[in-house]
Structures are given as C-alpha cells and as structure tokens.
Amino acid sequence: MGTVTALYRYPVKSMLGENVPSVTITERGVSGDRVHAVLDGSGAVGSAKHPGKWGDVLRCRSRLDDAGVVRVVLPDGTALSVEDPELSVRLCTLLGREVFVCAVVPEHVRLERAVPDYEGGVPAVLRKSAFVDETGERVTTGSVAPGTFFDFGRVHLVTTAALDRMRTVYPGGDFDARRFRPNLVVDAGDAPGFPEDAWLGARLRAGAALFRVVVPTPRCVIPTLGHDELPPDPGIMRAVARDHRIPVFDLGRLSCLGVYLDVLEAGTVRVGDVITLQESV
Known part of the structure; x- marks a missing residue:
C-alpha cells in the first residue's frame, strides 16, 4: 500500500523535533516523543x-x-540538557515570564489555542466560548490527553498524497511535512487526494508496529508559523480550510490533514518499511 518516507519525534512539546531513521513504538506512542513540556505558573502547557x-x-x-x-x-545555538537549571532560566528570558521545563504532567494542566478567523479552525462550540487574553488574541482552553503532553492521539501520520493535493490547491504554499509535525510520513503510492480519509477504523501495519487509525487530525495555526528555515505562511491553513473540512467526532466539519493513530502492538518502525492496511475487526 505504501512506504514510510520519514520519521520524526519531538522530545519537548511544541519545539522543533528531529528526523530519525527509526523509532521505537511503545504503548505510549513514539519512544521519546513529547516526554517534556514547558509550563508556566498558571498551569498552561507551552504550545x-x-x-x-x-x-x-x-x-x-x-x-x-x-x-x-x-x-x-536555543535560538542562539546554545545546547542544554533538560536537567540543567540554566535551561529554564534561558526560557524565561526568551518568553519574558516565569516558565519551567517539566516531565510530569500536572493534574490540571490546560492547553490554549488561538482561534483563527476562518471556519473549521476550531469547533463552533469552542469558538462561541473563546475569549481575548492578555496577548490580545482570541483563545480557547482545553485539556491534554490524560497523563500525557499529547493533544489527543499518541501517533500522528501524514501522507505525501495529502501534501501533494494541497500543493495543487495552493501552489504558492510550501507544504513541507515538517509544518504539520507528524511522527510518520507515508508515501501511499498513486493514491490521489487524501487516502487516509478511507483508513478510519482500520488497522495499519508499519514495520513491526500495529496501529489503529482513529480520527482525522484537526489542524490549528501551527502549520502557518515559521519552522526552522520554513517561513511563516498564513495561506497554508486557509487553503486546507477551503479544500478539506471533514467531520470529526461530534465537533462538526473541521480543517484536517493527517490522521491520529492508537498503538495496538509495539515494535520498531524504520524509514523504508512497507505500510499495509487491514480492515477493521
């Protein structure tokens, strides 16, 4: 059905991650992925x-x-261990307020999301409850997946077909997979458009690991931001919102690209591994 073309993990939530040749999949997801986060004293997790x-x-x-x-x-090139107290000091300076790096998920941690002005960026019910915070942005708040720093799914997959489709919709946009922060990038062969839409509920084998495809991935503003050498581009998500708004649970039609996976069997996944799809059982 396809092959794994790239693998990524992000040891600290919302920081740039690393492109790796192989990953170990555990029941928690990709080993070493989102094991730390930056938090502030209000209980907000850095996202x-x-x-x-x-x-x-x-x-x-x-x-x-x-x-x-x-x-x-850090942006100036300084490299520090998460165990080094100097890291939190430097992050406080970078962000202009008191923050700290944490590996333990607090009981009442919350996740803040900016509300985009296009439809499909957040569920309508959350848009109604949005408020303007001290930054002047309209935001909503929610929780992370219990006991983790993940927003929802433990593993995130994006297909090259979906990225290729979006390039035809918005030729001026750079639909580099890194903007969408996947764990697995999959080449699904000649499948057009968004082949992952048809995988929902199915089991997906990648290398020695087995996953269940759970739900399309609703997209936030992050793909529009600068990522390493990739410049900011607000048109990226406007294009997704125009072309691919689909139902997500009972939240309405949301702008989606990619799918979230649950882990059924642990194992190693390597770049070049074959992807096979099994019907839901």
Missing part, C-alpha cells in the same frame, strides 16, 4: 497553538542524545 504567548518555543529544537538525554538547542 505554539497559541503563538502570541508560546510561539518562541517553536524557535527551539529538542532531541535525544546517544545516552537518551533530552537536549534543547
């Missing part, structure tokens, strides 16, 4: 979904070193 407050986190890069220690490279 570039609210760029006015947390956008500078995306200017940092996180990676695992050979000993399995998470290291963060």
Whole structure:
C-alpha cells in the first residue's frame, strides 16, 4: 500500500523535533516523543497553538542524545540538557515570564489555542466560548490527553498524497511535512487526494508496529508559523480550510490533514518499511 518516507519525534512539546531513521513504538506512542513540556505558573502547557504567548518555543529544537538525554538547542545555538537549571532560566528570558521545563504532567494542566478567523479552525462550540487574553488574541482552553503532553492521539501520520493535493490547491504554499509535525510520513503510492480519509477504523501495519487509525487530525495555526528555515505562511491553513473540512467526532466539519493513530502492538518502525492496511475487526 505504501512506504514510510520519514520519521520524526519531538522530545519537548511544541519545539522543533528531529528526523530519525527509526523509532521505537511503545504503548505510549513514539519512544521519546513529547516526554517534556514547558509550563508556566498558571498551569498552561507551552504550545505554539497559541503563538502570541508560546510561539518562541517553536524557535527551539529538542532531541535525544546517544545516552537518551533530552537536549534543547536555543535560538542562539546554545545546547542544554533538560536537567540543567540554566535551561529554564534561558526560557524565561526568551518568553519574558516565569516558565519551567517539566516531565510530569500536572493534574490540571490546560492547553490554549488561538482561534483563527476562518471556519473549521476550531469547533463552533469552542469558538462561541473563546475569549481575548492578555496577548490580545482570541483563545480557547482545553485539556491534554490524560497523563500525557499529547493533544489527543499518541501517533500522528501524514501522507505525501495529502501534501501533494494541497500543493495543487495552493501552489504558492510550501507544504513541507515538517509544518504539520507528524511522527510518520507515508508515501501511499498513486493514491490521489487524501487516502487516509478511507483508513478510519482500520488497522495499519508499519514495520513491526500495529496501529489503529482513529480520527482525522484537526489542524490549528501551527502549520502557518515559521519552522526552522520554513517561513511563516498564513495561506497554508486557509487553503486546507477551503479544500478539506471533514467531520470529526461530534465537533462538526473541521480543517484536517493527517490522521491520529492508537498503538495496538509495539515494535520498531524504520524509514523504508512497507505500510499495509487491514480492515477493521
């Protein structure tokens, strides 16, 4: 059905991640993925979904070193371990307020999301409850997946077909997969458009790991932001909103690209591994 063309993990939530040749899949998801986050004293977890407050986190890069220690490279090139107290000091300076790096998910942590002005960026019910915060942005608040720093799904997959489709819709946009922060990028062969839409509920085998395809991935503002050398482009998500708004649970028709996966069987996935699809059982 296809092959894995790229693998990514993001050891610190909302920081740039690392492109790796293989990943270990556990029941939790990709080993080493979103194991830390930046938090502030209000209980907000650092997410570039609210760029006015947390956008500078995306200017940092996180990676695992050979000993399995998470290291963060700051915008000025300084590399520090997450265990180094200096890292929180530097992040406070970067963000202009008191923050800290944490590996333990607080009980009442919350996630803030900016509300875009196009339809499909957030569920209508959340748009109605949005408010303007101290940054001047309209935001909504919600929770993370229980016991984790994930927004919802443990593993995120994007197909090259979906990215190719969006390039035809918005030729001026750079639909680099990194904008969408996937764990797996899959080449589904000659399948047109958004082949992953037809996979919902099915089981997907990648290397030694087995997943269930759970739900389309609703997109926030993050793909429109600058990622490393990729410049900001607000047209990216406007194009997705025009071309691919589809039902997500009972939340209405949302702008989606990619799918979230649950882990059924742990195992190693490598670039080049064949992807096979099994009907839902």
